[in-house]
Amino acid sequence: MEKEELKKIIYELVEKSMGKKKLKQSDILKKVSKDHGVDKQEVKAALRELLDSGQLIFTYFGGSYVEIPPKE
Amino acid sequence: MSQKHETPLLDELEKGAFPSFVKEIKRAAEHSEYAQDLLGQLELSYKEKVTHWKHGGIVGVRGYGAGVIGRYSDVPDKFPGVAHFHTVRVNQPAGFFYTTDALREICDIWDKYGSRLTNMHGSTGDIILLGTKTENLEPVFAELSSRGWDLGGSGSAVRTPSCCVGPARCEWSCYDTLELTYQITQRFQDELHRPMFPYKFKFKMAGCAVDCIASIARADMSIIGTWKGNIQIDQEEVRNYAKNGMDIQAEIVDMCPTGCMSWDGNELKINDEDCNRCMHCIAKMTKALRQGEEKGATILLGSKAPIVTGALMSWVIVPFIKLEPPYEELFDLVERIWEFWDEHGKNRERVGELIERMGFPVFLKETGLEPHPAMVKEPRRDPFFFWSEEDIEK
DSSP, X not given: OOHHHHHHHHHHHHHHHTTTOOBOHHHHHHHHHHHHTOXXXXXXXXXXXXXXXXXXXXXXXXXXXXXXXXXX | OOOXXXXXXXXXXXXXXXXXHHHHHHHHHTTOHXXXXXXXXXXXXXXXXXXXXXXXXXXXXXXXXXXXXXXXXXXXXXXXXXXXXXXXXXXXXXXXXOOHHHHHHHHHHHHHHSOSEEEESOTTSOEEXXXXXXXXXXXXXXXXXXXXXXXXXXXXXXXXXXXXXXXGTOTTOSSOHHHHXXXXXXXXXXXXXXXXXXXXXXXXXXXXXXXXXXXXXXXXXXEEEEEESOOEEOHHHHHHHHHTTOOHIIIIXXXXXXXXXXXXXXXXXXXXXXXXXXXXXXXXXXXXXXXXXXXXXXXXXXXXXXXXXXXXXXXXXXXXXXXXXXXXXXXXXXXXXXXHHHHHOOTTOOHHHHHXXXXXXXXXXXXXXXXXXXXXXXXXXXXXXOOOHHHHHO
């Protein structure tokens, strides 16, 4: 799968979970890898690009989660 | 800058013989609004017997999920200087060795962007820079990294690995704790900066069983130096200790936890098969006793301080390993442990708690470790062994 497509899948997964369930990085890796038959390392690399570009961020609420940054 | 807030309760803490953190915050307050309002908020907390800090949330530097601990005042109108008071954790050098220039550099950066207050070192080992605003986080990170510093771990990540002074200053170090700490830090950069686990994971490297870094009680993975073979004895030096007033029977032989020593007034004997390498005798008679010649380490897993649930001590999982670069055997084991934890761990469950919940046999099976009688759970407890249903039938 193309990295851009993978990034879109990850972003949509995080977006859909907002307000319902906070996702940890490992939740994302497991779910995307299982649902789309992609190696976890590939998912990790795509997620890393989303985090480095600021499209997704880490948050901390008793544990560390991946979320969409709040709109300014 | 004159003192902005009256602090009668905090002033009490300046009295007495010991150094006071209040005195240091007051010193910083001469030049820092953060420290001024920190005094005010602390005074209010002492008065009301309640904390006014909120912690966590959305704060950090781009791409990293660790290294910054968000902290906010719940009374920002009264104390605007500490409305944001985030902590920055900086990865300390292995063994905590610094040049004076390096310390000045860190302090200059913190004078520029923060409260001027530091904590050397936090309980995990990092350099703790206390108190800055959200808008200063990216600039402070940029300046730190441009000078070769990096942030440490926080949240559900690998925490900054730390070690004792090792062979740099200690003859008892059974492996190079400094080198291993550096290599673990380099190898697990992603896990250190981007939280990916159910909860925190700490590595602590101790060169011998004296365990100056207290790894056995507070690291998820404690790597403690040990040796194989007999303790080397210089009988002449043993007699010198006795001649100079040491009560060898009371101070050495009777203190041996396994009772493997004897002293007839002339010769010290050690039954090395029963020795558990606790280091007591070697640490007391430094000139007379030395460790065995084949050196390595014991790897233990699962200790923690009582945060979510109670405290745990580490569990021996590898009784002896030669620890030499490139450490691939160790790194491979670490990754298998993390896979097990990732697969079964609940949110905020440390790896030691997971093993307690699922059982040691399951852990051994899933990580591919062979059971061994030396896998002692806690010091001075009997080792044990597990049998599968098939073994019992045989």
